[in-house]
Amino acid sequence: MRFDANGHLLPWIAWSTALDREMRYYASAPLEHGYPVFVTTTFLDANWKPTRDDTIPATQNSTGIISYLKFYSLRGKRNPRLLATARAMGDYLIEQTLTPDAGAYPRFPRSTGRHGQFPLAADSGSQNDRAYEIQPDKGAMAGYALLQLHAATRDKKYLDAARHIADVLADNQTDGDAAHSPWPFRVDIRNGEARGPVAGNQVFALRLYDEWIARGDRRYQARRDALWRWIKTQQIPSARSNGALFAQFFEDHDNPANRTAWAPLALARYLLEKRAALDPDWQANAKTLIDFVRREFTHVEFGVRVCHEQDEDHDAWGGVNSTYGAVLALYAKATGSAQLAREARAALDFAAYAIDEQGRPHDLPTHADLGGWQEDAHTDVIHNFVDAINAFPEWASSSR
Template identity: 25%
Template sequence: MLNLRSDIKKIGLFITGIFITTCLFAQTTSNRNSATPDTIAYHKVVLDYQSKLISWITPQSKAYDQFLHQRWNFIKTKVPNSPGPAPRSNYPQYYFYASFVIKDGKMEIKDWMNDVAEKLPNWFESARLYYAYTGDLSVMKIVKDLMDYSLEHGTSPATFAWPNFPYTTTNPGDTEFLGFTRQGHLALHEVQVDHAGDMGLAYYRMYLYSGEKKYLNAALHVANVLAANARIGTADKSVWPYRVIMDSGKITAEYGANWAGCYMLMDNLVRDNLGNVAFYKEALIKARNFILQFPMETGYWTDGHTDTDVNSNTYKSNMSASNTTLCMFDYAELDPNWKVDIPKLIKWTEDNFVFRCAPGEPATQWGANIVGEQDGYLPKMDYQTARYGAECARWYAVSGDKTYKEKAYRSLNWVTYCNTEEGLANESPVSSIDTWWSDCYGECPRMFYQAFAAIPEWAPQGENHILYSEGILKNVAYQSKEVQYTPTNNIGTEFLRLDFKPAKITIEGTAISENRDVHNDTYKLKDLGNGDYSLIVNHKHSGRIVISENKKEPLNK
């Protein structure tokens, strides 16, 4: 009898254990879409004393720093080559495919498309900022090789109506880029003009970094075609058509609003007096007028990314508005009312893509606002949330309004959960969607540097880093108590965090002075405590910049 009772008790405990385990599993899987989930993506939730989200990465002071290293380490060490045959099998998967999923612990390619012109510009930005932050040249080689392939295999012939212009999409696995035709949404040689402009900007910035004229020529080709096709924008037809078929010049979508990259490309060329400057100036005026008169007033920030056939003048995309917002922090001349319009745009994102959700998805998790992508695709995503975090952080730096610092902090903390220790990304912990190379390994991480610039306290303590610069830097070198770099533009600003107090800062050997207002060829220093400082260098001359604890000139200038 005792044995029977014992057996019955064991059976009861076993059944109870199954029930509890089942309930816990059900809770974990079902509550991932709640405002207070147990886990986010790969990690158990970690909360602070306010029961609000902090990063899972320890120590907290290095959370964002480690996140950035994890993502690049994954690209450098974990990505398999594409499936055969050769030559495709000679290149990593991200050359020819847009996204992947994880099945049975392995990466599985999604056979959807290749978003060339979303991937390359974002990867370039992520790489050049990581290089400045670390001095790691290997990431610049990765993105340079990717750019070279796109130039050689993804540029329209000179005989086309839109000549020498970048292909923005292609079918999955294509080794020659001719457009995304497989799903029947888009036509052969059809491109998104806004994303082609982003490619042109990336080409120009690679020229500034490398000095290789092929990138300058490619950028000038893009700018010339854009300038030739610029028009006076209206509520129905934007300054450039959103989509065209390059061989015939046929317009397939008249309205788009994602023109920040096109604007910055031509603004940079005008600044550096390259190409047909007068032509570019005319196009810049048309672009600025359209942006301020229409999407800034109507809220119709239209863009369908690169894999949809959106044809509308009322469609909304967070990326389009976000690109304009971030542009205005560095190109204030775009909008004389930027200090009024930027907080309006942040609220626009909250109204349209935080608090408007896909069915069953939350707007917030443990105090973190999480952000969707576009009208036709609302799942909350890591890269859109990172965009929002960067915007809020930078607006806090301008306004001093601590509510934006709090918003940025919680949202960026949420983004760190979308990552394993090895850097495997999960684009959306609340949806079963693919993980995109462009979004998770380009667009998402590059936003953290803007947050660092705004709030240098979030960069790691006791280390030296160039946190952010809008301009391209080269010859970056970190030594004990010394940082050196060369800006490629005359006028620029660099944001740093240092583990020492500089005794001398020079540009081409000439010392510059401290000024709390940060005028030209001056710097601003802030004590962060424990021997650390934040530094803003503002210059109107190019040349080697040396920041040193030693008053003597370095030997290796």
């Protein structure tokens, strides 16, 4: 890593150059069953070889769709291959990852699966999902991403899939309270049996409902209002104390008390995007969430304040640390904070050290081996750099 005379971490390359190299590298990915291999496989080495057989299809591909659509727009919508890759991710979600057409969560995207199954088997849960279990919040992420894909392509199959996901979520939603989110973290697809009373990532269901309402569909209004009421009156206030309502997001953990940084950052991002249209108290509430993350989930590496994932994992993985940098950049832009802008830039400079000269990423900048979790190496990283660049365009080409 490179440092200036005062010991401050320097970027090793301009972000724009690094991101273009990474996207070219991923464009070279071989196909598996007709999809780019990083769409179907979560753990890959630098030669596109699988290293584990467990997968996280919903998180990996929903963040991937968002990343590819944002990068497509950043580059002036001139590269059709980027849009084609986003479509491949959407197609994989609706063609290969859905639960059976029966039970409490029919035709619903899976949170986990097994590499090499086309489609995923009914009992294909992996990591810390049991057989037949899914995570409702991951389906909400997929539904929101599919709506964005429909907006970019006008392909009705993505619209229909997103509507069905919203309907299933609405059918299973509860009011929530001080100890329960409106959906549990895990459910059995057959009977809806819950495991884990709190799922910290509720904002994507809110995004999904809001998108439908913006399209003129008022059927989700009551469900949306109940969800927002829980977020505003229960979840956000919890960040001022112990943050217990931000427990559980990551698929490979099942401790019901395990709080994460990813979920409050995802909520803060939505507040910063919508501002008063979502919440008249957007700035104070975004600050509450960011302060909680900075207090509980940041540490210093190489002189840079970086963000780690959760109570049970203190590594600054690519997904969560780039999310932190992006959300901090959005907040700094909204509030005019030069200090937070510097910290955001530094966190993302740290994240960019995960990309090598050929555009091949690591899932953690300090990992010796290339590849790893594709969410942390690629799909949940690109959109965060794009958000920061949109907030501070000069960061894209500057290498200080």
